[in-house]
Amino acid sequence: MSLTNSQPKRIAVFISGFGSNLQALIDACQRQAIDGEIVLVASNQAKAFGLTRAAEAGIDTAVVDKSDYSDRDSYDVALAELIDDYTVDLIVLAGFMRILSPAFVARFSGKLLNIHPSLLPNYPGLHTHQRALENGDNEHGCSIHFVTSELDGGPVILQAKVPIFAEDTVQLVAQRVNQQELAIYPLVVKWFCQDRLLMKDGQVWLDDHLLGPAGYASDNS
Numbered sequence: 001m002s003l004t005n006s007q008p009k010r011i012a013v014f015i016s017g018f019g020s021n022l023q024a025l026i027d028a029c030q031r032q033a034i035d036g037e038i039v040l041v042a043s044n045q046a047k048a049f050g051l052t053r054a055a056e057a058g059i060d061t062a063v064v065d066k067s068d069y070s071d072r073d074s075y076d077v078a079l080a081e082l083i084d085d086y087t088v089d090l091i092v093l094a095g096f097m098r099i100l101s102p103a104f105v106a107r108f109s110g111k112l113l114n115i116h117p118s119l120l121p122n123y124p125g126l127h128t129h130q131r132a133l134e135n136g137d138n139e140h141g142c143s144i145h146f147v148t149s150e151l152d153g154g155p156v157i158l159q160a161k162v163p164i165f166a167e168d169t170v171q172l173v174a175q176r177v178n179q180q181e182l183a184i185y186p187l188v189v190k191w192f193c194q195d196r197l198l199m200k201d202g203q204v205w206l207d208d209h210l211l212g213p214a215g216y217a218s219d220n221s
């Protein structure tokens with residue numbers, strides 16, 4: 001049911017693993033906190049537990065296995081055709097561990113979101129918690145951004161901060177960050193489904209507010 005007089009936004013979620021962020025989005029849609037419907041969950045990993053979460057929620061799933069494609073571009077063409085089949089309004093990357101080609105990003109520009117486990121622009125790429133610990137950082141967090149061809153370089157929408165304590169391990173930091181991820185991703189997806197969120201000329205607008213480089217920073221430390 002739509003909370004507005006418009007049709008709910010049709011959302012595709014790309015995953016590669018456990019799917020805790022996916023589950024938070026499924027739950028938010030089911031309690032109608034988001035005016036959207038997850039119509040497809042796609043993964044590059046057949047064993048991703050997130051696929052089980054989607055199936056249990058009655059959501060269509062698909063596995064796009066890189067071994068079936070000769071290169072990144074042909075893989076992404078298959079991904080795009082899948083998206084087109086579902087007439088998707090928003091693509092949410094939630095632990096999706098593949099770099100998307102410039103052609104794919106251009107085709108879906110402005111309706112591609114990603115959550116990254118660091119306070120961008122710090123630590124783009126992989127192993128962010130380990131890098132923050134090794135650098136002796138006393139704060140860390142997660143960032144939600146529009147996806148561009150620059151890996152984890154897209155304009156930031158919202159960040160959440162967490163403290164790092166002296167005896168922290170990677171696992172403890174990952175858990176602390178993940179708690180914040182599960183809190184903020186549904187909020188950003190809700191904003192998008194309300195047509196309040198826009199990427200224009202590489203900048204992010206929320207309603208008529210131009211967000212700064214760190215997005216709409218929220219201090220959750």
Ligand SMILES: Nc1nc2c(c(=O)[nH]1)N[C@@H](CN(C=O)c1ccc(C(=O)N[C@@H](CCC(=O)O)C(=O)O)cc1)CN2
Nearest residue numbers: 096097098099100114116125147148149150151152153
């Ligand atoms: N064009 C873009 N693609 C993706 C972005 C992006 O900002 N622009 N964000 C990533 C998500 N991500 C971190 O948040 C990320 C995912 C994957 C990798 C990576 O190095 N992947 C390797 C394979 C790694 C593996 O299989 O374990 C690869 O694709 O060659 C880095 C960062 C999603 N895509």
Ligand SMILES: NCC(=O)N[C@@H]1O[C@H](COP(=O)([O-])[O-])[C@@H](O)[C@H]1O
Nearest residue numbers: 017018019020021022095115116117
């Ligand atoms: N570079 C992308 C990346 O590392 N994303 C991270 O993968 C995890 C997925 O967890 P989930 O499968 O439980 O949602 C999340 O912590 C997300 O920030």
